[in-house]
Amino acid sequence: MQSTLPPIEIDVYLDLICPWCLIGKKYLEQARAIFTSVPGNPPVHVNWRSVQLLPDVPPQGLAFDAFYRQRLGGVERMRARQAQVLAAARQAGTEVNYERIRRMPHTQLAHGLLAYARKQLPPEGTDALLDALLTSYFQQGADLGDEATLSTIGSRHGLDPAAWRAWMATHTPELEPATSVPFFVFNREISLSGAQRVDVMLEAMDEALAAMRISMEPDQGIRLRATSTH
Numbered sequence: 001m002q003s004t005l006p007p008i009e010i011d012v013y014l015d016l017i018c019p020w021c022l023i024g025k026k027y028l029e030q031a032r033a034i035f036t037s038v039p040g041n042p043p044v045h046v047n048w049r050s051v052q053l054l055p056d057v058p059p060q061g062l063a064f065d066a067f068y069r070q071r072l073g074g075v076e077r078m079r080a081r082q083a084q085v086l087a088a089a090r091q092a093g094t095e096v097n098y099e100r101i102r103r104m105p106h107t108q109l110a111h112g113l114l115a116y117a118r119k120q121l122p123p124e125g126t127d128a129l130l131d132a133l134l135t136s137y138f139q140q141g142a143d144l145g146d147e148a149t150l151s152t153i154g155s156r157h158g159l160d161p162a163a164w165r166a167w168m169a170t171h172t173p174e175l176e177p178a179t180s181v182p183f184f185v186f187n188r189e190i191s192l193s194g195a196q197r198v199d200v201m202l203e204a205m206d207e208a209l210a211a212m213r214i215s216m217e218p219d220q221g222i223r224l225r226a227t228s229t230h
Helices: 019-036 064-072 075-092 108-120 123-140 147-156 161-170 198-215
Strands: 008-014 044-050 183-186 190-193
Touching: 008 019, 008 198, 019 044, 019 075, 019 123, 019 198, 044 108, 044 123, 064 075, 108 123, 108 147, 108 161, 123 147, 147 161, 183 198, 190 198
Parallel strands: 008 044
Antiparallel strands: 008 183, 183 190
16 A cells, blocks of 8 residues: 655764764664555655764874774773674674774765765665765775775766766765764654664654654644654
C-alpha cells in the first residue's frame, strides 16, 4: 500500500573525519529500510549537512596518531578510544582500519565535493559518494584533504574533476555550526545525538510519523511538537 503522507525529512549533520558518523549512517540506513518496508509508511528523505569539526587543521593535514595522542592525552587513551570505535563499527556492520590512516585531513575540500555533488547527482548518487568518502578514509586511509584523491573518488561517481575544481574556485561549501556529530533531526522536530542504534532510530521515525498524522487531522488547533533526547 502506497503512503499518501509526505516524506519524513531527516537532516543529518556530519563530518567526514568522525568514525561515529560512519557508524551512525549505517544504523540510519538499516532503520530506514525497516521503516519504509512497512505498508502505509511514507518514504524517508535524508539531507546531509556538512560540519567541519576541526577548521584549524592546516590544509596539508596533520599526522593522525600524533594528533590523537595529544588530543586524548596519551597512547593508552587513544588505544582505548579506538577499541571502542572498532567494536561499535563491527556491531553496525562496518569497519574502521586505523592502521591505514596516516593523516588527519582538513575537510573543506571534501565537503565542497559533497556540495557540488548535491547539485549534479540525484540523492542516491550523493549518498553513494558520501559512502565512498567515509569508507575511503576509514577503511583505506585515503587523504580527504588531497585534491587529486578527491577528484579520483568524485570521478568514480560521475563528477567531472575539472568542473568540480572550477566550481570550487567560485564557491565555498556551506558548513553548519554544529558542535557535535552525528546529529539527526527528524522533520525539524525530533533530534538524536550520536550514533544511535537501529531501534532508537526507528522510534524517532515513528514519533515523527505520529506527529505528522496528528498535524494533518482536521480541526487541530495545536500542532504536536515532539522532542526526543537519547
